[in-house]
Amino acid sequence: MTRSDQIKSEIGRLDGSIAALRKELARQQKKADDAAAKARHERDRAHKTKSDSTKRSAMATAERKDKEASTGMKKVGDISVKIAAKEKSVNAKRTSLAAAERSEQRTKDHEDDRRRRKEKSHAQEIARLSHPPARVRFVEVQPPDPEPLRVLYLTANPHATETTVEHPDGTVETNGVWLRVDQEVRKVNQALKKSKFRDLVTVEHLPAATGQDLMDGLNDHRPHVVHFSGHASELGVLLEDDEGSRDGNGMEFALLARVLGATDEPPRLVVLNACESLEGAGDLLRTVPTIIGMSESISDLAAMNFATQFYAAIASAQSVASAVEQAKTQMQMAMLEDFDLPEIRTREGVDGHSLVLVNPSE
Structure with missing residues (x-):
């Protein structure tokens, strides 16, 4: 596997991870929104009722839903940070990919040049062998003049x-x-x-x-x-x-x-x-x-x-x-x-x- 192929594979894995995180982000955001909406509804119910027991029950439910909404938003924040970090890593990988592809192209050009020179030398050798x-x-060694x-x-x-x-x-x-x-x-x-x-x-x-x-x-x-x-x-x-x-x-x-x-x-x-x-x-x-x-x-x-x-x-x-x-x-x-x-x-x-x-x- 070439360096560029390896980087492409790494980018693919990061993109998949980002997609999964975005899906989880949407789920947690929905849970937090639903919990917040439920908390508002229970508070409205507590204000309207004349029954003390109903009011206490509604306020307790509202507090519990507020905690669920707060926990959900914290998870949303954590997931957003992870997504940003992985997107930054993807951008760095794309820069590396461009450099690797340029390097591999230059290496390929160099190998092509070497191959052409060998083919040229081989043709010259064939031509040489075809003639007597x-x-x-045979020069003898002479003492220094x-x-x-x-x-x-x-x-x-x-x-x-x-x-x-x-x-x-x-x-x-x-x-x-x-x-x-x-x-x-x-x-x-x-x-x-x-x-x-x-x-x-x-x-x-x-x-x-x-x-x-x-x-x-x-x-x-x-x-x-x-x-x-x-x-x-x-x-x-x-x-x-x-x-x-x-x-x-x-x-x-x-x-x-x-x-x-x-x-x-x-x-x-x-x-x-x-x-x-x-x-x-x-x-x-x-x-x-x-x-x-x-x-x-x-x-x-x-x-x-x-x-x-x-x-x-x-x-x-x-x-x-x-x-x-x-x-x-x-x-x-x-x-x-x-x-x-x-x-x-x-x-x-x-x-x-x-x-x-x-x-x-x-």
């Missing part, structure tokens, strides 16, 4: 994520939050400026990156590291498209591997700072010797902390494995539950502890 697979380059480490930093954020909070009074609040990828890049640059060998690392940021931006970046900058921050799934990464549509443009991991290999100088490391991106390691290791990805969905704050500490360690001439461990440790110190999600995968024969991308001796 192209040969993917006597030049600054070049990082191609791609960010894309065509989808907003939503968080839903249910308050104690039953109201539901849903907020759309865009990934703070620009803030992430800013923090990484700040960390690099404070690092020991900051002059040996350069970062080329490509915001709102498309697939064409990636290819142009590989050609223009010949990066040693390709970093992607944004949305991903077990199928691939989500880039922007040239039309700037809300759905973005999904790129499967197998195609991403081909793009990275379609250059004379493929990167030595790919960092996928996005949810479930570790699923692409198998495809990407066919081209790139070392992959860093997230094993599950990671929060925006955790992803930001990971990238900041990772590049601070890389710019201090730490190995890739040590940089990942430093970043995870910093996330744990910050009490982030996602601290264990970043993982490193290497091709057979490649040791992440020996892979140092910044060589200060040169």
Whole structure:
């Protein structure tokens, strides 16, 4: 049962209770009115009669009926208070119902978007399988060159994520939050400026990156590291498209591997700072010797902390494995539950502890 269905059921029960109370209110009001009318009648009879016994009997009956009328009116008041309280509760429930229905509609829209992306990725996979697979380059790991480490930093954020909070009074609040990828890049640059060998690392940021931006970046900058921050799934990464549509443009991991290999100088490391991106390691290791990805969905704050500490360690001439461990440790110190999600995968024969991308001796 959805939250809105539950609230509708609660409103139905309250409406039924209010109807029963109104019926009881009418009954008690009638009893009080009848008793008051009877009391007036008996007093009139007592005033008109000349018999003392009849007068005493009539006055006694009048007093008894006055008490019945008073008791009845007290019950009428109590029932009216209960009705008002339940009507107030119904109004609050109706407000909660409207919020829940809006939240469920947004959730449905988000699920529909996700389903469309999966269907699009599935169609692309069918198209890929219908053609003979192209040969993917197998790039060997090379020692660091006597030049600054070049990082191609791609960010894309065509989808907003939503968080839903249910308050104690039953109201539901849903907020759309865009990934703070620009803030992430800013923090990484700040960390690099404070690092020991900051002059040996350069970062080329490509915001709102498309697939064409990636290819142009590989050609223009010949990066040693390709970093992607944004949305991903077990199928691939989500880039922007040239039309700037809300759905973005999904790129499967197998195609991403081909793009990275379609250059004379493929990167030595790919960092996928996005949810479930570790699923692409198998495809990407066919081209790139070392992959860093997230094993599950990671929060925006955790992803930001990971990238900041990772590049601070890389710019201090730490190995890739040590940089990942430093970043995870910093996330744990910050009490982030996602601290264990970043993982490193290497091709057979490649040791992440020996892979140092910044060589200060040169």
